[in-house]
Amino acid sequence: MNFQDIIFNLQKYWAGKGCIIRQPLDLEKGAGTFNADTFLRCLGPEPWNVAYVEPSRRPTDGRYGENPFRTQFYYQFQVLLKPSPDDVVEQYLGSLEQLGIELDSHDIRFVEDDWQSPTIGAAGLGWEVWADGMEITQFTYFQQMGGFSLKPVSAELTYGLERIAMYLQDKDSFWELKWNDSLTYGDVLLDSEKQWSEYNFEVADIEMLQDLFIRYENEFHSVIKKNLVYPAHEYVLKCSHIFNLLDAREAVSVAERTLYIAKVRNLAKSLCAEYLRQREDAGYPLLRSNISG
Amino acid sequence: MRKDLLLEIGTEELPSSCMIEGLKNIKNLISEGLSANNIEFEDIVTLATPRRIIAYVKNAGEQQKSVEKTAMGPPLKIAYENGGGYSQAATGFAKSLGIDASELKEIDTPRGKYMGYSFTEEPKKSVLLLPEILKQAILSLSFSKQMTWGDYSIKFARPIRWIAALFGNEIIKFEIENISSSNKTRSHRMTGNIELEISGIEKLQDYIDFLENKASVIAEPQKRRQKILDQIDEIEKNQWAQNYRAVLDQDLIEEVVNLVETPNVLTGRFPEQYLYIPKEILIKAIQHHQRYFAVLDINGNISTTFITIQNGNCDRSGAIIKGNERVLKARLSDAKFFYEEDKKHSFEIWLEKLKGVVFYSKIGTLYDKASRLEKISSKIIEMLQNSGYIFDNSEQLYKDTKRAARLCKCDLVTNLAVEFPELQGLVGSEYAKEMGEATNVVDALFEHYLPRFAQDILPSSDTGAITSISDKIDTIAGIFLAGNIPSGSEDPFALRRKASGIILTALKKNYNIDIAGLAEFAAGLYLENFDLTNIDVKGKIREITEFIFARYRFNLEKEQKRTDVFDAIRNAGFNSIIDISLKYDALIKYIEEGNDISFLSDPLIRCSNIIKGKSFSQVEKKYLAQKHEIILYNELISRENQLQKIISKKEFSSALEVLCGFSEYVNDFFDNVLVMDKDNNLKNNRINLIKRCLDMYLLYADFSKLLQQ
Structure with missing residues (x-):
């Protein structure tokens, strides 16, 4: 199954389960969790079922394209099911079968992995899902976001698309993956991976980044004052990404790290509080549509 | 008449620690529930797999035990009218029980004589009581990490998905959130997660066999463990003709036992190109994260073979081992990347980096710590010499411990130790060896972290022991001065283990260290460089000394030795460890x-x-x-x-x-x-x-x- 077919199949499968299929957010972010479709929608009582591809950036994970499956840029396929259905694990396993993974011939493991993202005050309990030893999905029952306890609880499924493709195509490296019948993943992304690794680790202008962090942080504060949740959300993401870049440049001491994380967490917290307030004021419109549907 | 009671709580995959907690607590909860309801039983056996917590009660009574009860009525003196007949108080009481006042008896109590009525309560059938008993046991089961799911309110380690509850052949019916108890279980995921009706169970073994044969699930952790060991043994004998042996890390085995519902041992290989990574690091890289077992050849060299334990019965198509081989290759590729990156650095570079790593807020960086350790280690040698201890080559020892003290925190900023934190010490030691440091220094860089956990090995070289004691007293003194003293279960810096480490190391090495003197010196170094005004330093030094000796006392208590003898000696104001230990032994x-x-x-x-x-x-x-x-x-x-x-x-x-x-x-x-x-x-x-x-x-x-x- 080609890389792009995996995406088509997952989209189709989850659309069939009642998810809306969304497109990626056009901003740098570390994971699909940061997309407002998860970050904000997991808050409050309204149901929400969504699936989308999310290009994700982890500057410190860059290996100049030399590691077979660690990169600073990769694609996640994100599913958020709120509230988590009773048969969520079976639904998930069904999606693997949809991809041609026969459950009786593979060792599918649910390995404890309690997920936390201190930068956005989020926490959940769940697993890394392993297929024959390879981590292919992060499966999390969200318990907290922006410091707020969640009810109902959402199940977040984050597929590592490249790893699944390696597995399905029997390849030893991202770069050898077939994107379609004629091009490989390496043809499409290897050059950019090398350049970004160099940029993240060696080139990115530290002073500029430090300066940007402050500007973005200030912008967040003035935007949230005007109750503009969605623009404010993007500035949280920008701050988070800048912090990750500074980290890759080894420009963050241990003491500063705590400080940066605390700053971003505070932004996330006031963002979530404002979102919750606005939904409540609006009378939770999706709660109504759920009843009728 | 008696019957067996079975409770199987089916869940999504439980973390191993929750399995162990659940196993222990469900037994107590059911036992308490049955006892409180006067239902007799012979024994409760608990079993667990990653997807089920099971309690099996042998020979539980089909009805409650008969219990004599006494209802207390009015005091005797107001039970009769003056004329001799029963008073209003007595007849009223009798009426409330539905009996005639003539059936009342006199009862002696410490408060005097009363009228009362003794009767045997009609025993209820257990089937009527069990639903509530089992339901409450499940709801009361708590875990150190709990979660909620869906739109429900119940908290559990992971979502509960089914409950099987049988008393003999009868279903004990109750409901928890969306789940109704039934007589059904589910098979191993690899065999389809099929719903199965539990039947024909007369004794525990029937149920265990049922799960194994019909559901491909081995419910007894002990049996899963044995199956793993037997299979490895078989491979060593037949497949490897005893030319190779697996490194059977006990903790790893225990963990793997709790990760599978049924185990199957598979062997795989990785490319030779990674063999040049130092052996200990390679072994840890294989064990860590993926929970594989490394394999050694007869000369003790690491081989390119490894073992993994599958959760299931067989690797039908060979895909499972192939997948695992691919993963290990990538992991080793990562370890290699970090190792190569680290080799581009040197201890001097890492020392510089330590200047940017805060040891603890208000009391400086790891670089500051390293500087203090040089002084403390020299002081310890001096103190020991003054107390009559003779070292083989004290000049060399001064030199080596100073160097070890300076370098011992460096590996914390290496790529490899950041990636594999449990390799701390080992990484520093391996790199020191490669970079030509003296053997004593190399050993000390590993040994100074010892003991890493209760029952761990202790430093054996003088350089290692002295560096280790220096590091520990420095941390204890620093955290105490900064005002973060361990209390109750709060001990984020593992100061208790460190204190115990000082005692055990000194005893092992026969170092007659004056703990109060050492604490004073260590605290003094902080005062030189940090503003710790408003601190009662003398008081802190006393607290530190007491804290360390409290661990000495605790260790005695744990070994069920007399602590009053220790108290007697300490109370006379003695602070030197070996003196205390010898006096203790002589007095005992x-x-x-x-x-x-x-x-x-x-x-x-x-x-x-x-x-x-x-x-x-x-x-x-x-x-x-x-x-x-x-x-x-x-x-x-x-x-x-x-x-x-x-x-x-x-x-x-x-x-x-x-x-x-x-x-x-x-x-x-x-x-x-x-x-x-x-x-x-x-x-x-x-x-x-x-x-x-x-x-x-x-x-x-x-x-x-x-x-x-």
Whole structure:
């Protein structure tokens, strides 16, 4: 199954389960969790079922394209099911079968992995899902976001698309993956991976980044004052990404790290509080549509 | 009549720690529930897999045990009318029970005689009570990490997905959130997660066999463990002809047992190109994260083979081992990347980096720590030499410990140790070896982290032991000065383990370290460089000393040894570890030989009682008036001298004999001499004499703390 077919199949499968299929957010972010479709929608009582591809950036994970499956840029396929259905694990396993993974011939493991993202005050309990030893999905029952306890609880499924493709195509490296019948993943992304690794680790202008962090942080504060949740959300993401870049440049001491994380967490917290307030004021419109549907 | 009761709580995959908690707690909860409801049972067996927590109650009563109950009515004195008939109080009470007042009996109570009624309560059928008992047991099951799911309110380790509850063949019906209990379980995911009806269960073994044969699930953790070991053994014998053996890390086995519902051992290989990574690092990289087992050849060299445990029965198509091989290759590729990156650096670069790593807020960086450790380690060598310890080559030792102290925190900023935190120490040590550091330094970089957990090995080299003690006292002193003292279960810096490490290492190495002196020195180094004004430093040093000795005492307690003996010695103000340990052993031996401790404690208590609150000066010979006080004085002078010599030679058993012999004279003195004489000179002189006797006992211990057993 080609890389792009995996995406088509997952989209189709989850659309069939009642998810809306969304497109990626056009901003740098570390994971699909940061997309407002998860970050904000997991808050409050309204149901929400969504699936989308999310290009994700982890500057410190860059290996100049030399590691077979660690990169600073990769694609996640994100599913958020709120509230988590009773048969969520079976639904998930069904999606693997949809991809041609026969459950009786593979060792599918649910390995404890309690997920936390201190930068956005989020926490959940769940697993890394392993297929024959390879981590292919992060499966999390969200318990907290922006410091707020969640009810109902959402199940977040984050597929590592490249790893699944390696597995399905029997390849030893991202770069050898077939994107379609004629091009490989390496043809499409290897050059950019090398350049970004160099940029993240060696080139990115530290002073500029430090300066940007402050500007973005200030912008967040003035935007949230005007109750503009969605623009404010993007500035949280920008701050988070800048912090990750500074980290890759080894420009963050241990003491500063705590400080940066605390700053971003505070932004996330006031963002979530404002979102919750606005939904409540609006009378939770999706709660109504759920009843009728 | 009795029947077996089965409860199977089916869940999504439980973390291993939750499995263990659940296993332990469900037993207590069901046991309590049955007892509280007067349902008798023989035994409760608990089992668990990653997807189920199981309690099997053998021979539970089909109905409650009959229980005699007594209803208490009015006091006897108001139970009768003056005329002799029953009073209103008595008839009313009888009526409330539905009986005639004539059936009431007199009952004696501590508060006097009452009217009452004894009866046997009609036993209820267990099937009526069990739903609530089982439901409450499940709802009361708590875990250190819990979660909620869906739109439900129940908290559990992971979502509950089914509940099977059977009493004999009868379903015990109850509901928890969306789940109704039934007689159904589910098979292993690999065999389709099929819903199965549990039937034909007459005894525990039937149920265990049912799960194994029908559901491909081995419910007994012990049996899964044995199956893993047997299969590995089989592979070593047949597949490898005993030319290779697996590194069977016990903790790893225990963990793997809890990750599978049924185990299957598979072997795989990785490319030779990774073999050049140092062996210990390679082994950890194989074990870590993926929970694989490394394999050694007959010469103890690491081989390119590894073992993984599958959760299932077989690797039908070979896809499972192939997948795992691919993953390990990538992991090793990562380890190699970090290792190569690290090799581009040097200890000097890492030392510079330590300047940016905060050790603890307010008290500086790891670089500052390394500088302090150099001083503390030299001080320890000096202290030990002053106490008579002879090192083979002390010049070399000073040099090596200084170097080790300086380098020992460097590996914390290496890529490899950041990626594999459990390799701390090992990484520093391997890199030091590669970079040509002296063997003693190499060993110390690993050893100074010891012990890493309870029952871990201890440093064996002098360089390692001294660096280790320096590091630990420095951390304890720093955190205490910064005001973060462990309390209750809160000990984020593992200071208790560190304190215990100091004690155990000193005992092992026979280092007679003065803990109070060491604490004072370590605290002093912080005061030189950090503003810790407003801190009662003397008080902190006392607290640190007490904290460390509390671990000594705790270790004795854990081994069920006498702590009163330790208290007696410590209470006399001794701080040197080996002295305390030798005195302890001698005193225990003295007691075990059947000597009466009151012979040491009584005279001491008499002395200390009589002089309480008095002031003292020299004993003057001219005021010694009576025979028994003169004898006591003479004995005191000669024995005092003798005792000091014996103690300095650490011959503590002889010291006890000297004291014991002395007690006779003290007792004679108290029996024959009136201390509180009318003549003030005589009285005061006697008090001074008694004070000196007391001090002599205290050269060994405050024997008044000993408990008569």
